[in-house]
Each structure stands twice: as structure tokens, then as C-alpha cells.
Amino acid sequence: MKAAVVPGPKQGLVVTEVPDPKPGKGEVVIRVNRAALCYRDLLQLQGYYPRMKYPVILGHEVVGTIEEVGEGVTGFEPGERVISLLYAPDGTCDYCLSGDEAYCHSRQGYSEELDGFFAEKARVKVTSLVKVPKEVSDEAAVLVPCVTGMIYRGIRRSGGIRPGELVLVTGASGGVGIHAIQVAKALGAKVIGVTTSESKAPIVKKYADYVIVGRKFSEEAKKIGDVTLVIDTVGTPTIEESLKSLWMGGRLLQIGNVDPSQAYQLRLGYVILKDIKIVAHASATKRDALETLKLSTKIEPVIAATVSLDRINEGYELLKSGNKVGKVLVKP
Ligand SMILES: [Zn+2]
Ligand SMILES: [Zn+2]
Missing domain, CATH: 3.90.180.10 (Medium-chain alcohol dehydrogenases, catalytic domain)
Incomplete structure (x- = not known):
């Protein structure tokens, strides 16, 4: 599949072919409906995020449709539309169990320790998944994890x-x-x-x-x-x-x-x-995401541009120029 990859520290973003992801235990594979560009990506490209693995697929904001579920996954089925938190919590510690999973010690960040979402498909841990109600559009849903939910x-x-x-x-x-x-x-x-x-x-x-x-x-x-x-x-x-x-x-x-x-x-x-x-705040929890999704029909997504993966660097140029109103999205 096609993906936008950061090969190494400060090496920019390259659109390339990578192997299709397979869901591991406790994971699903989603088809990416929309991902979103964020200023944080620019800091990541400048090397400010020390926990990034390399190479890594960039992008931490996503809405997608589940294609495949891995071993041990319950409560999620192929065909369901989901968003992911910006990070995958372990789902078992005291913070996670009390709904403060943003503070989980063993959380892993998408586009940091885990591959992110600027790709045709993505592997997502079930601990970070939130279902999207059918009345909420992809454009409104993709804003929840890093924008409206936060x-x-x-x-x-x-x-x-x-x-x-x-x-x-x-x-x-x-x-x-x-x-x-x-x-x-x-x-x-x-x-x-x-x-x-x-x-x-x-x-x-x-x-x-x-x-x-x-x-x-x-x-x-x-x-x-x-x-x-x-x-x-x-x-x-x-x-x-x-x-x-x-x-x-x-x-x-x-x-x-x-x-x-x-x-x-x-x-x-x-x-x-x-x-x-x-x-x-730098992120939302599942509870924030669920409550925000309920409000999302009252919020009109303001989208400056939607670009393909091949044109993602043009999306960043638009982001950096400031010559826009609203978010820049990626449609793989
Ligand atoms: Zn973001
Ligand atoms: Zn935890």
C-alpha cells in the first residue's frame, strides 16, 4: 500500500510503497477514510519528538473503516467506522481503568512508537478505538481526537x-x-x-x-x-x-x-x-471523544483543503503558509 513515511530524523516525508498491515493480537486494520495534517507533524519532521521510531508512517489524526480484526478483539467488527485516540493506552492500569488513559505510563503514540495514519490502511490497537455514530460525517469525526475532543x-x-x-x-x-x-x-x-x-x-x-x-x-x-x-x-x-x-x-x-x-x-x-x-491539554480521552461525537452534528467541519497522499507535501506548504481557514485533510 501507499504511505507517507519519515525515513529518519529530519529526513522529510517520502510517499512510498510499504507492505499492507496485518492485525496483531488486540489490534484491527482500518481503511483510512480521512487523516488530518497538524502542526505537531511539522515539529516531528524537525526531530522534536524523541520517541519516534524510524522509519515511521506520519499522521496521528484518523477516521477509518475496520477491514480486519485480530485475535482477541471483541466489540469491534469489520465495516464499523472508528476514530483512534492519538495514542494507544494499555487499558489495564489504574489511569486507564478510571478513564484517564491520557496519563497511562505505557501509552504509545501513533506516528511515534507506532506507525501513524498517512497511508491507505493502518494498524490500530483496540484500546484506542472509538466508534463513530452514523450521523457524524468523516470530516467531523477526524477532527475529534486532536481538535474538537481536545x-x-x-x-x-x-x-x-x-x-x-x-x-x-x-x-x-x-x-x-x-x-x-x-x-x-x-x-x-x-x-x-x-x-x-x-x-x-x-x-x-x-x-x-x-x-x-x-x-x-x-x-x-x-x-x-x-x-x-x-x-x-x-x-x-x-x-x-x-x-x-x-x-x-x-x-x-x-x-x-x-x-x-x-x-x-x-x-x-x-x-x-x-x-x-x-x-x-495535548490530547483527548475516550470519554472526551464519545461526548464530543454526540455534539459533532452541531459543529460544521471547516476544511481548508483535502489532498491525496501523493500531494501531502503540498498540504504542508498550505499549512505553513497560514493562507487558509480550517484544517487540511488527507484522503488516501
Ligand atoms: Zn494533531
Ligand atoms: Zn494504562
């Missing part, structure tokens, strides 16, 4: 979002931001979308209640009302303005940016005196 985890489970609350989203036209607006709206919030691009403001306005254009957004945000939750999808360049936007007791959720550079110098007194809670 946002849901941050604002519902960790952030305790309340209906009517005023939420601010930075990077509002990005693949994470445009969906963060929609998840917050689906949970009853009023949303301010912040973008640095005048030309993208109309698309942000389609989903958000208010739009602010520019890098200095905190003063304008305060005029709209008491912002008590910020979903910061940009990170290093926006954290200072994000903190300044928050009213007392506010929560700052950092997601989407795993840039290895240092963020600005945090004035701890400011955070303490304003009673601010900082939360960060």
Missing part, C-alpha cells in the same frame, strides 16, 4: 464552561480556533474570535458572536464584557494578551501550540491576584 476536554471537563459565559478564542481562523469557537457555542457560550487577518474576519464572524482583528486584543475584549475563559490556540505570541483579557477567576486554556520556544515571562503575582487558572 477542546471539549479543556473547556468542559477542565474548564467547567457555563452557558452564557463569554469566551475568547485566539487564532480564530486556524484549524483549532475555528472549531474551538463552535465547540464553545455548542456548549452555550458567547464567543469572541480573535484573528490577525482582516481578510479572514468575515469567516470568523460566521461562527463567532464578536470578532476582534489584531495582536493587541485585550482592551477591546474587556469592552465587550467579562471574559472568563480564553482558549488560546496560538500560545507564545498571544499568552500575555490572553491573560490580560481575563476577568477575575478566569481560566486560560492553552492548546494547539506545542512550540518548543519559551513563552513570555509570567508575572506570577498577576495570575495569583486575579485568581486565574491555567490549563493545558
Whole structure:
């Protein structure tokens, strides 16, 4: 089958023929319906992920249809549509048994220790599988593990979002931001979308209640009302303005940016005196994924482009250019 492979550290991405996967014990093989490009892939290609095996098939966001089930697999059948978490937990430790499998000591990451999803087929451990209801499209489902489910985890489970609350989203036209607006709206919030691009403001306005254009957004945000939750999808360049936007007791959720550079110098007194809670997430659990799938018919997937495996490097060029709104998908 065809796959997009990283041959070795900092060696780029090569589309090549590899052997078809066979399901081992506790595994299934899926046909990949859609996979999604992510900024994390760019960091992986730069060698920032030390646990990567080589060669490795890149890609950690997927929806697919089960083709074959391995020994010992129960509860999943060929023909069923599934998504996978970004990692495979062991399913047996205390964290796994209490639904916090993101903290499993022996979890293995797809496109790290395990092959990922930029391929026609993929081998997936049953411990990371979640079934997709038939009313949820492939485009909506592929966003759950690394985008909408992670946002849901941050604002519902960790952030305790309340209906009517005023939420601010930075990077509002990005693949994470445009969906963060929609998840917050689906949970009853009023949303301010912040973008640095005048030309993208109309698309942000389609989903958000208010739009602010520019890098200095905190003063304008305060005029709209008491912002008590910020979903910061940009990170290093926006954290200072994000903190300044928050009213007392506010929560700052950092997601989407795993840039290895240092963020600005945090004035701890400011955070303490304003009673601010900082939360960060890099993935979703099965419970987050299941609850997000239930919301997914209220969320319109915003897809900048869908590319074939052969054109995956063009997809990365689009991602790097920033000249897009929404996510870039791969259809093998
Ligand atoms: Zn991702
Ligand atoms: Zn575990």
C-alpha cells in the first residue's frame, strides 16, 4: 500500500510503497477514510519528538473503516467506522481503568512508537478505538481526537464552561480556533474570535458572536464584557494578551501550540491576584471523544483543503503558509 513515511530524523516525508498491515493480537486494520495534517507533524519532521521510531508512517489524526480484526478483539467488527485516540493506552492500569488513559505510563503514540495514519490502511490497537455514530460525517469525526475532543476536554471537563459565559478564542481562523469557537457555542457560550487577518474576519464572524482583528486584543475584549475563559490556540505570541483579557477567576486554556520556544515571562503575582487558572491539554480521552461525537452534528467541519497522499507535501506548504481557514485533510 501507499504511505507517507519519515525515513529518519529530519529526513522529510517520502510517499512510498510499504507492505499492507496485518492485525496483531488486540489490534484491527482500518481503511483510512480521512487523516488530518497538524502542526505537531511539522515539529516531528524537525526531530522534536524523541520517541519516534524510524522509519515511521506520519499522521496521528484518523477516521477509518475496520477491514480486519485480530485475535482477541471483541466489540469491534469489520465495516464499523472508528476514530483512534492519538495514542494507544494499555487499558489495564489504574489511569486507564478510571478513564484517564491520557496519563497511562505505557501509552504509545501513533506516528511515534507506532506507525501513524498517512497511508491507505493502518494498524490500530483496540484500546484506542472509538466508534463513530452514523450521523457524524468523516470530516467531523477526524477532527475529534486532536481538535474538537481536545477542546471539549479543556473547556468542559477542565474548564467547567457555563452557558452564557463569554469566551475568547485566539487564532480564530486556524484549524483549532475555528472549531474551538463552535465547540464553545455548542456548549452555550458567547464567543469572541480573535484573528490577525482582516481578510479572514468575515469567516470568523460566521461562527463567532464578536470578532476582534489584531495582536493587541485585550482592551477591546474587556469592552465587550467579562471574559472568563480564553482558549488560546496560538500560545507564545498571544499568552500575555490572553491573560490580560481575563476577568477575575478566569481560566486560560492553552492548546494547539506545542512550540518548543519559551513563552513570555509570567508575572506570577498577576495570575495569583486575579485568581486565574491555567490549563493545558495535548490530547483527548475516550470519554472526551464519545461526548464530543454526540455534539459533532452541531459543529460544521471547516476544511481548508483535502489532498491525496501523493500531494501531502503540498498540504504542508498550505499549512505553513497560514493562507487558509480550517484544517487540511488527507484522503488516501
Ligand atoms: Zn494533531
Ligand atoms: Zn494504562
